[in-house]
Amino acid sequence: MINIGIIGYGYWGPNLVRNFAETPGATVAAVADLDKAKLELVQRRYPAVKTTTDFRDLLNDSSIDAIAVATPVSTHFELGMAALKAGKHLWLEKPMAETSLQARKLVDEADRRKRTLIVDHTFIYTGAVRKMGEIIKSGDLGRVYYYDSIRVNLGLFQRDVSVISDLAVHDFSILDYLVGEHPVAVSASGINHFPGTPENLAYITLFYDSGTIAHANVSWLAPVKVRQILVGGSKKMITYDDLEPSEKIKIYDKGVSFTDDPKQIQEMRVGYRTGDMWAPKLAVTEALRVEGEHFVDCIAHGKVPETDGRLGVRVVELIEAATSSMRGKGETMYIKRLEKAA
Numbered sequence: 637m638i639n640i641g642i643i644g645y646g647y648w649g650p651n652l653v654r655n656f657a658e659t660p661g662a663t664v665a666a667v668a669d670l671d672k673a674k675l676e677l678v679q680r681r682y683p684a685v686k687t688t689t690d691f692r693d694l695l696n697d698s699s700i701d702a703i704a705v706a707t708p709v710s711t712h713f714e715l716g717m718a719a720l721k722a723g724k725h726l727w728l729e730k731p732m733a734e735t736s737l738q739a740r741k742l743v744d745e746a747d748r749r750k751r752t753l754i755v756d757h758t759f760i761y762t763g764a765v766r767k768m769g770e771i772i773k774s775g776d777l778g779r780v781y782y783y784d785s786i787r788v789n790l791g792l793f794q795r796d797v798s799v800i801s802d803l804a805v806h807d808f809s810i811l812d813y814l815v816g817e818h819p820v821a822v823s824a825s826g827i828n829h830f831p832g833t834p835e836n837l838a839y840i841t842l843f844y845d846s847g848t849i850a851h852a853n854v855s856w857l858a859p860v861k862v863r864q865i866l867v868g869g870s871k872k873m874i875t876y877d878d879l880e881p882s883e884k885i886k887i888y889d890k891g892v893s894f895t896d897d898p899k900q901i902q903e904m905r906v907g908y909r910t911g912d913m914w915a916p917k918l919a920v921t922e923a924l925r926v927e928g929e930h931f932v933d934c935i936a937h938g939k940v941p942e943t944d945g946r947l948g949v950r951v952v953e954l955i956e957a958a959t960s961s962m963r964g965k966g967e968t969m970y971i972k973r974l975e976k977a978a
């Protein structure tokens with residue numbers, strides 16, 4: 637049985653507590669939050685779970701094997717490092733840290749102490765993203781031409797990070813999973829309409845060596861919630877609407893072909909193919925539940941999590957590059973890889 641302590645019971649923390657409470661092989665031992673009113677909610681819902689306003693109580697409790705950190709991003713490094721130094725396995729919310737240097741230090745510390753480090757890039761555990769990965773990896777889609785995402789709604793405005801860290805982070809992790817290649821460059825533009833707060837909308841383009849191009853439109857200032865992704869390949873195309881209750885993924889047997897017949901050189905040489913559309917059956921288990929069971933399995937059997945700290949580092953590197961580009965009004969940033977923490 638893996639005993640888990642959770643730090644942070646704001647918007648996302650309750651989802652972690654609920655899922656770990658139902659995960660076979662796991663027990664929620666304690667929850668820490670600075671806000672006593674949040675802890676009262678925990679006590680009402682889970683009377684057997686200990687609560688405290690001091691996260692150090694969780695670190696000093698030798699019966700706790702793993703800590704999940706669901707606090708604002710600006711606190712992840714300090715809390716995550718303290719948990720690893722106390723010998724705990726670590727679940728860190730996305731993005732894993734504010735800087736790639738901090739993220740790399742967390743990975744090094746977990747390696748040194750042989751602790752499991754998972755970063756909660758939740759989308760990787762959804763039936764929809766897994767199905768898209770399966771289709772792309774099988775070659776059915778052909779070469780990936782583009783990935784185009786719209787991830788907008790009204791709020792939730794964050795105080796410590798921009799909309800890139802909050803929302804585009806999902807696209808960065810999904811792309812890492814689907815494309816299996818790190819982008820070579822990024823260009824982003826964005827704006828902050830409210831002085832003193834981070835950028836609230838951004839348009840980000842990622843360039844890959846293979847020729848794939850990816851774009852994400854992220855915003856906290858949209859009147860409606862949209863979660864749509866298009867992936868276009870040389871053989872087929874996919875649409876993914878995360879708000880669809882069923883049939884989230886649709887695969888279109890559509891595409892174009894170009895002729896190199898010299899007789900047609902003066903004409904439009906493009907042919908359009910339109911075939912069937914189908915919506916594959918998707919796994920319906922809640923992603924956090926899949927991920928929670930995976931975390932417990934990784935701890936118990938010394939496995940490397942699918943969304944390990946190294947993925948977390950790659951994502952933070954993209955956030956940094958996109959943020960620099962955005963602050964330089966779209967200047968192209970080439971992605972630097974930091975191999976070792978100082």
Ligand SMILES: NC(=O)c1ccc[n+]([C@@H]2O[C@H](COP(=O)([O-])OP(=O)(O)OC[C@H]3O[C@@H](n4cnc5c(N)ncnc54)[C@H](O)[C@@H]3O)[C@@H](O)[C@H]2O)c1
Pocket residue numbers: 643644645646647648649668669670671674689691705706707708709711729730731756757758802
């Ligand atoms: N995986 C996902 O899809 C997903 C979705 C939403 C949020 N998140 C992530 O979850 C994290 C938390 O986001 P949120 O929206 O729940 O934030 P929130 O502000 O609603 O909640 C954070 C909670 O942490 C508590 N807290 C802060 N510092 C603390 C400390 N030192 N000790 C104990 N408690 C402390 C606060 O009192 C608050 O209750 C962020 O990293 C965010 O990116 C992930």
